[in-house]
Amino acid sequence: MLEFLQAISLLLALLNPFLMIVYLSDVVQTVDRAKFSRVLIRAAAIAAVVFICFALAGDAIFSTLVQAEFASFQIFGGAVFLLIGMQFMFRGPTAIEMLRGESTNLSGAIAMPVLIGPGTLSASVVIGKTSAPWLACLAIVVAVAASTAVMVLLKILHDYVRASREDLIQHYIDIAGRVTALYLGTVSIEMIMLGIRDWVGRF
Template sequence: MIDFFSSTALLLTLLNPFLVIIYLVDLVQKLKQEQFVPVLVRAGFIAGAVFCSFAILGETIFSGLMQVEFASFQIFGGIVFLLIGIQFVFRGPNAIEMLRGESKHIAGSIAMPVLIGPGTISASVIIGKRHDPLVACTVVVTAIAICLVAIILLKSIHDFVHPNREGLVDRYIEIAGRITALYVGTVAIDMVMQGIGTWVTKF
């Protein structure tokens, strides 16, 4: 049971609803709750399917199915997050809007790269090594469910506070977004360097 909670905490920490809500701030501001929730839930289903696949199959997906090294995925994922971080620095939280399509088409782009990334996929592989497939998938579903509920609650708080404190909320989001950019950029560089380091050791 302790391993179950530990694994759930690992994935939930990487999903980090307080960070994700900053990524999704443009949708939080544009969509009503009844529009936002279905889109978010669909993104959660997509992410859950991907995480469960990696939890069950592990690195076999990379080495067997895709015929690539996991290090290549780390490098590419790091570059994607680095671009997001740079956009955040210069344009604020709304920068991520340019990476998505119209609201009715964004469930997949919320799932990737907001929920699905090198960090969360790596965590899914680790969870799959710790537990049987059924338990591993239960861990994944639990972590995603907690994350989605937290995001929906944060959206509700935003909708309640924003009309009366619009300037304060917008300023907080802008500052939080730019601070987040520093974290995202740092993690992105670390991913790239880890991937390069893994490749270098092969020669």
């Protein structure tokens, strides 16, 4: 049971819905509640399938298909995260809109890079290594579903208070954006250091 809860908490720490909603601030403000829920659920389903694949066959994916060490992915992923964190620091939440770009498939654009990123893929591989296959799959589904449910609730709350508390919402987005930048920067450096440590440990 403890192993199961640890797996959920590991992925939830990276799928933090209170920070994820900041990534999606432009979508939250422009898309109605029903469409937002549909799009987010589809994106979450895509992300869950990818996470499960990496949890069950992470090492095989890197060694056979990518033909690279997992440490290389950690270093590159950390560098990407670092760039995103710097964009957030200087540009605010609009940085993620620039990264998504123009896309006719909003679900796919939200799934990557918002949900599927270097951190969440790395966490999925770790969960697959430390948990039984069925337990890893269940933990991933629970974590993704919980994060999605909270984001839908935050969208409902946003629509409810937007008319009278627009300034409060903007303050939250600004503050959470700064926190997100610090969080992303910290996670990115940690990923780079873990990747370097794994490489050094091979010699």
